Amino acid sequence: MDALTLTHYAVYFALLALLAVPLGRYVADVYEGRARFAQRLLGPFERRVYRLAGTSADEEMSWRRYTFSLLVFNLAGALVVYLLQRWQGALPLNPAGLPAVNPANAFNTAVSFATNTNWQCYGGETTMSHLTQMAALTVQNFLSAATGMAVAVTLARGFARRGVETLGSFWVDLVRGTLYVLLPLSLLCAGLLVSQGVVQTGRGELAAELVEPQAGVPLQTIAIGPVASQVAIKQLGTNGGGYYNTNSAHPLENPTPLSNLIQVLSILLLPAAFCFAFGRLVGSRRHGWMLFAAMTALLVPLLLVGAAAERAGNPALDGLGLDQSAGNMEGKEVRFGVPGSALWAAATTAASNGSVNSMHDSFTPLGGLVPLWLIQLGEVVFGGVGSGLYGMLMFVVVAVFIAGLMVGRTPELLGKKVEAFEMKMASLVILVPAAAVLLGTAVAVSLQKAAAAAPNPGPHGFTEILYAFSSAANNNGSAFAGLDATSTFYAVALGLCMLVGRYWVIVPVLALAGSLARKKIVPASAGTLPTDTPLFVLMLVGVVVLVGALTFFPALALGPIVEHLRLSAGAGGAP
Amino acid sequence: MSQEKKTGPNRALVARAVRDAFRKLDPRTLYRNPVMFVVEIGSVFTSLLYAHALITGAGEAPAPFILAIALWLWFTVLFGNFAEAMAEGRGKAQAANLRRARREVGAKRLAGPHRDAQKSEAMVTEVMSASLRRDDLVLVEAGDLVPGDGEVIEGIASVDESAITGESAPVIRESGGDRSAVTGGTRVLSDWIVVRITADPGETFLDRMIALVEGAKRRKTPNEIALNILLAALTIVFLLATVTLFAFSSHAAVAGGQGSPVPLTVLVALLVCLIPTTIGGLLSAIGIAGMDRMVQANVLAMSGRAVEAAGDVDVLLLDKTGTITLGNREAVAFLPAPGVTERELADAAQLASLADETPEGRSVVVLAKERFDLRGRDLQGLGACFVPFSAHTRMSGVDVDGRMIRKGAVDAVARFVVEQGGSVPREVTAAADDLARGGGTPLLVADGRRALGVVHLKDIVKGGIRERFAEMRRIGIRTVMITGDNPLTASAIAAEAGVDDFLAEATPERKLDLIREYQQQGRLVAMTGDGTNDAPALAQADVAVAMNTGTQAAKEAGNMVDLDSNPTKLLDIVAIGKQMLMTRGALTTFSISNDVSKYFAIIPAAFVATYPELDALNVMRLHSPQSAVLSAVVFNALVIVGLIPLALRGVKYRPAPAARLLRNNLLVYGLGGLILPFPCIKGIDLLLQWMGV
Numbered sequence A: 001m002d003a004l005t006l007t008h009y010a011v012y013f014a015l016l017a018l019l020a021v022p023l024g025r026y027v028a029d030v031y032e033g034r035a036r037f038a039q040r041l042l043g044p045f046e047r048r049v050y051r052l053a054g055t056s057a058d059e060e061m062s063w064r065r066y067t068f069s070l071l072v073f074n075l076a077g078a079l080v081v082y083l084l085q086r087w088q089g090a091l092p093l094n095p096a097g098l099p100a101v102n103p104a105n106a107f108n109t110a111v112s113f114a115t116n117t118n119w120q121c122y123g124g125e126t127t128m129s130h131l132t133q134m135a136a137l138t139v140q141n142f143l144s145a146a147t148g149m150a151v152a153v154t155l156a157r158g159f160a161r162r163g164v165e166t167l168g169s170f171w172v173d174l175v176r177g178t179l180y181v182l183l184p185l186s187l188l189c190a191g192l193l194v195s196q197g198v199v200q201t202g203r204g205e206l207a208a209e210l211v212e213p214q215a216g217v218p219l220q221t222i223a224i225g226p227v228a229s230q231v232a233i234k235q236l237g238t239n240g241g242g243y244y245n246t247n248s249a250h251p252l253e254n255p256t257p258l259s260n261l262i263q264v265l266s267i268l269l270l271p272a273a274f275c276f277a278f279g280r281l282v283g284s285r286r287h288g289w290m291l292f293a294a295m296t297a298l299l300v301p302l303l304l305v306g307a308a309a310e311r312a313g314n315p316a317l318d319g320l321g322l323d324q325s326a327g328n329m330e331g332k333e334v335r336f337g338v339p340g341s342a343l344w345a346a347a348t349t350a351a352s353n354g355s356v357n358s359m360h361d362s363f364t365p366l367g368g369l370v371p372l373w374l375i376q377l378g379e380v381v382f383g384g385v386g387s388g389l390y391g392m393l394m395f396v397v398v399a400v401f402i403a404g405l406m407v408g409r410t411p412e413l414l415g416k417k418v419e420a421f422e423m424k425m426a427s428l429v430i431l432v433p434a435a436a437v438l439l440g441t442a443v444a445v446s447l448q449k450a451a452a453a454a455p456n457p458g459p460h461g462f463t464e465i466l467y468a469f470s471s472a473a474n475n476n477g478s479a480f481a482g483l484d485a486t487s488t489f490y491a492v493a494l495g496l497c498m499l500v501g502r503y504w505v506i507v508p509v510l511a512l513a514g515s516l517a518r519k520k521i522v523p524a525s526a527g528t529l530p531t532d533t534p535l536f537v538l539m540l541v542g543v544v545v546l547v548g549a550l551t552f553f554p555a556l557a558l559g560p561i562v563e564h565l566r567l568s569a570g571a572g573g574a575p
Numbered sequence B: 001m002s003q004e005k006k007t008g009p010n011r012a013l014v015a016r017a018v019r020d021a022f023r024k025l026d027p028r029t030l031y032r033n034p035v036m037f038v039v040e041i042g043s044v045f046t047s048l049l050y051a052h053a054l055i056t057g058a059g060e061a062p063a064p065f066i067l068a069i070a071l072w073l074w075f076t077v078l079f080g081n082f083a084e085a086m087a088e089g090r091g092k093a094q095a096a097n098l099r100r101a102r103r104e105v106g107a108k109r110l111a112g113p114h115r116d117a118q119k120s121e122a123m124v125t126e127v128m129s130a131s132l133r134r135d136d137l138v139l140v141e142a143g144d145l146v147p148g149d150g151e152v153i154e155g156i157a158s159v160d161e162s163a164i165t166g167e168s169a170p171v172i173r174e175s176g177g178d179r180s181a182v183t184g185g186t187r188v189l190s191d192w193i194v195v196r197i198t199a200d201p202g203e204t205f206l207d208r209m210i211a212l213v214e215g216a217k218r219r220k221t222p223n224e225i226a227l228n229i230l231l232a233a234l235t236i237v238f239l240l241a242t243v244t245l246f247a248f249s250s251h252a253a254v255a256g257g258q259g260s261p262v263p264l265t266v267l268v269a270l271l272v273c274l275i276p277t278t279i280g281g282l283l284s285a286i287g288i289a290g291m292d293r294m295v296q297a298n299v300l301a302m303s304g305r306a307v308e309a310a311g312d313v314d315v316l317l318l319d320k321t322g323t324i325t326l327g328n329r330e331a332v333a334f335l336p337a338p339g340v341t342e343r344e345l346a347d348a349a350q351l352a353s354l355a356d357e358t359p360e361g362r363s364v365v366v367l368a369k370e371r372f373d374l375r376g377r378d379l380q381g382l383g384a385c386f387v388p389f390s391a392h393t394r395m396s397g398v399d400v401d402g403r404m405i406r407k408g409a410v411d412a413v414a415r416f417v418v419e420q421g422g423s424v425p426r427e428v429t430a431a432a433d434d435l436a437r438g439g440g441t442p443l444l445v446a447d448g449r450r451a452l453g454v455v456h457l458k459d460i461v462k463g464g465i466r467e468r469f470a471e472m473r474r475i476g477i478r479t480v481m482i483t484g485d486n487p488l489t490a491s492a493i494a495a496e497a498g499v500d501d502f503l504a505e506a507t508p509e510r511k512l513d514l515i516r517e518y519q520q521q522g523r524l525v526a527m528t529g530d531g532t533n534d535a536p537a538l539a540q541a542d543v544a545v546a547m548n549t550g551t552q553a554a555k556e557a558g559n560m561v562d563l564d565s566n567p568t569k570l571l572d573i574v575a576i577g578k579q580m581l582m583t584r585g586a587l588t589t590f591s592i593s594n595d596v597s598k599y600f601a602i603i604p605a606a607f608v609a610t611y612p613e614l615d616a617l618n619v620m621r622l623h624s625p626q627s628a629v630l631s632a633v634v635f636n637a638l639v640i641v642g643l644i645p646l647a648l649r650g651v652k653y654r655p656a657p658a659a660r661l662l663r664n665n666l667l668v669y670g671l672g673g674l675i676l677p678f679p680c681i682k683g684i685d686l687l688l689q690w691m692g693v
Helices: A003-032 A036-053 A063-090 A103-114 A130-160 A170-195 A227-236 A257-281 A285-312 A337-350 A365-376 A387-406 A420-446 A448-452 A458-473 A488-518 A534-569 B011-023 B034-056 B063-101 B205-214 B222-256 B264-274 B277-296 B304-312 B320-324 B342-353 B359-372 B410-419 B426-437 B465-474 B487-497 B508-520 B532-540 B552-557 B567-606 B612-617 B625-649 B658-675 B677-690
Strands: A205-214 A217-223 B106-110 B124-128 B137-141 B150-160 B171-174 B187-197 B299-301 B315-319 B330-336 B385-387 B395-400 B403-408 B441-447 B450-458 B478-482 B501-503 B525-529 B543-547 B560-562
Touching: A003 A170, A003 A257, A003 A285, A003 A337, A036 A170, A063 A103, A063 A130, A063 A170, A063 A488, A103 A130, A103 A488, A130 A170, A130 A227, A130 A257, A130 A387, A130 A488, A170 A227, A170 A257, A227 A257, A257 A285, A257 A337, A257 A387, A285 A337, A285 A365, A285 A387, A285 A534, A337 A365, A365 A458, A365 A534, A387 A420, A387 A488, A387 A534, A387 B222, A387 B567, A387 B658, A420 A448, A420 A458, A420 A488, A420 A534, A420 B222, A448 A458, A448 A488, A458 A488, A458 A534, A458 B222, A534 B222, A534 B567, A534 B612, A534 B658, B011 B063, B034 B063, B034 B222, B034 B264, B034 B277, B063 B205, B063 B264, B063 B277, B063 B625, B137 B150, B222 B264, B222 B277, B222 B304, B222 B567, B264 B567, B264 B625, B277 B299, B277 B304, B277 B567, B277 B625, B299 B304, B299 B567, B304 B543, B304 B567, B315 B320, B315 B508, B315 B567, B320 B478, B320 B487, B320 B567, B330 B342, B330 B359, B330 B426, B342 B359, B342 B395, B342 B403, B342 B441, B342 B450, B359 B450, B395 B410, B403 B410, B410 B426, B410 B441, B410 B450, B426 B441, B426 B450, B426 B487, B465 B478, B465 B487, B465 B567, B478 B487, B478 B508, B487 B501, B501 B508, B508 B525, B508 B532, B525 B532, B525 B567, B532 B543, B532 B552, B543 B552, B543 B567, B560 B567, B567 B612, B567 B625, B567 B658, B567 B677, B625 B677, B658 B677
Parallel strands: B315 B478, B315 B525, B478 B501, B525 B543, B543 B560
Antiparallel strands: A205 A217, B106 B124, B106 B137, B137 B187, B150 B171, B150 B187, B299 B560, B330 B450, B385 B395, B395 B403, B403 B441, B441 B450
């Protein structure tokens, strides 16, 4: 690894921490209703929303009502997205006259955007009308992110409160997250991107004369539109996807090195800030740092492995006399090269973002293993906004349980005893997405037609299918590409994985929050296991890695690992 | 209990455990242990695969290989069962001893209470002990066995309780007070007592004790349930990982155009190696052994929950007397009032104490004799009238020759002096205060209206107790001394003994309030108690150890009984509770980190036909795919046997802060569990190779 790449990465993580700490404080203030400046500005609007919805900022809900409100709201959101797609042919704002999306794909897309997955089994500009893009997809970009944030905050409240039944109000959390966090941040981010030349316009397309005129092609049409605003929220809300099909590899979506840095920072910004917000909400900032440290400790080595693998290039090409001094450049933007592409790939899969600035399918086997495994770890290495935090906290619960036993006490986390119910919920959260990935992949490879949708035979094709199910069940949304996922089978199967991977996690997490809020807080003593020390970070990282490795090692062995071994043995691999 | 039980398993115990290991294969009982139940299903499944291979002549793998795997899977289940049976075996042996004490005995039932020592033969009916019911009255005379649990309502006797406690020195049981409880199966050695039966047959202390040590009523403790959930979740994860592997490998074989799907035998072997069989097989043994260690410490825990709670305790409430200090205070000095000679004071104090049978009273007499050679006098001859101590007056004394000599608590005797028309000189009160501040107990002596001076009673703090409290502090446990003394005295003794806090002038209500207050803060409180007035506090505390010498009410209210009646044992109880949890945590960590090596053994072996390149993962260079799989399975089974002693003994426990304990155990069981299997599996592989497998 060259010094320049290492500096690049060091600067990135330093900037991330620098921005995430104050943002985390702000986020905590927002949900506590203490963000004075912002509330003075937007407070009247916030109160009007509550009046319209027939609620108030002081309303409190039990975990059951909270969960019910959340599910109903998300269901309604998904339904709107589904219906807008099905009826878009008859609705306005459809200048291209696009027809209705077929039911399976409409279901897939509805679920995908409601669950913050943003898996796209369609080409945006050729499938969705402007109305669908704006009223269905962009709205969900905000609301699905705000939903995840609300759940994380609620879990933090479960730790902070004692002996109570209530956890706050879903409506208030939803409004505050959207109004005070997501909207201003996206505005800021969009402004910065526009300053870098990212397109932001109401016009549909641009006709340009070709530099090298070709017979029969008088003009080139260049798709433009409100790119910057959509890119801002899809990065910040860990939604992913992009305005353009090639996402941030497209020069109009990501024109400069600075725009690239802004975007890759905004991918991890909110998930990182939530670590610190959690620390503040539970009254122990050290715990915020502990979570941030554990996530960074998981991400950095994987990033370095990925970058090193890409740097080394493809041995199969060496024999052909190709210059590989720049590393494996297939599917990469020359502007970003190996370091920029590897960083983005790691960040976008660590966070459940899924937007790309290079094609993961073209990575070397080990370079591709990194994003795949980051997803399979359960989207807990930063993860989605809010969802990464609550996912990681489930691993913390398991780590605390095992560690607590080892010091001879009923385990406690932040003074809350971890007992059978907590273990049940934490196990569910860890178990369900893993089960969806494995079972979904097993079904797909067992069906001849579905297996054939991956055009590459052997390990690489297997990896493509495994990646699709990993991405869906963990609500990442990035695609390895290569796989043709438009068939009804994939649309439905992946849609189900997204549903299961989102709500079978959220419901246990909220139930856990409810149970925690009822408990007393045991005061800490020398006999209490400290959970904010480097040793515990190590333990937590160990648990995440071990669970992830033990669950997916056989599958990975048959995919990227065997592909890598073949490639290095010179047998000629797939890419 | 006898000490010899600590010296390892004997042959009969092992033989019995082996028999039980087979009996426990019954799926109707094994299903409660999800991990081992899965292994049993795997054993049956591979056995069927073997039968299929034999019958058709063409199994999915070579028949001897399937047989070897099937056999070792059976061994895995049996080893787990054996561990549990071994743990139970020790309890069962003990239960057999106790049963001997429970045999049917004759009893002398009384028609009604008789108030005088003149026993009238007519009132006694000879019945069998089984026919006795609650509230029956029985007469127990020297040489008789006490027919059932009860309370002495009349008489006093020395009782041999060795059948229950293992302690051969007889104890005194008498009516009234805190030593009135007798236990069925113990023997009266001298004198006689009348006992009111307090438990119906089958519900006696002995019955409960037998059920406890046998583990017959053993229920999973809360923490065990939580751990079981984690283990079940891991089992499901690995079940999914192996089941889907079949589909993946079929796809790989088809797509790769070579090899065949993984043999089912190998998949089952992989599954069993991955699921946490080590902790799954040893989990219940650890729980039973924990109870057993309590029994060996002569403590009867009424439930596993109580043992577990002992490990969680944050606050220890310790009675000063008997726990922190030696039972008795001793008189060490006479401090006369101005104008009174020391000898005069000693003389009065001795007179007041002659009839006082309390250890404090006796120590005054002893001191008077040592200092001034004052002999005991015949009080009867002097026509003296003894005024006994009462909790109400808080003084005792003697009326002789028209003198009213009193000694007792300073404020009580001072009030007496004032009532008699006198006053206590300031020097005397000052001396008393000084004593109290220094941790001594001042005893004011008065002769009518004259305050003669103060006797200095001193508490003797037990040797080594200070170090033990420091130990407790290191592991985060707060020690609170409970005493009836005034705050001055209490704080001095508290400082000398090194406790964190004290409750002075304690009454049962204040004790109960203190427990509630701590619990309100989220702390877990442990205490010991023996008297009936301790019962409410015992019932409220999370870990409540009743002394065996205590009253029936105290024993009913507590969740543990200390047969040795040694209050200091609370500290050992905490250690045993912690050790049990630690053993579970250590073996869980070990079990999970073992899995890494097993992947490296089995995955390359399983796919050698489809993807020969995967042999690069065979880092142990195991010599053939079959021996690789078999070695992993054999290791997985043997490690259970290897860890049985650890499960029964518990991991080493030294009081240390949580962070240090975690670091040590992570190093030993986490890192060790990661590394150890590699050489072991390689060794087994070499052995198999040498044997020609």
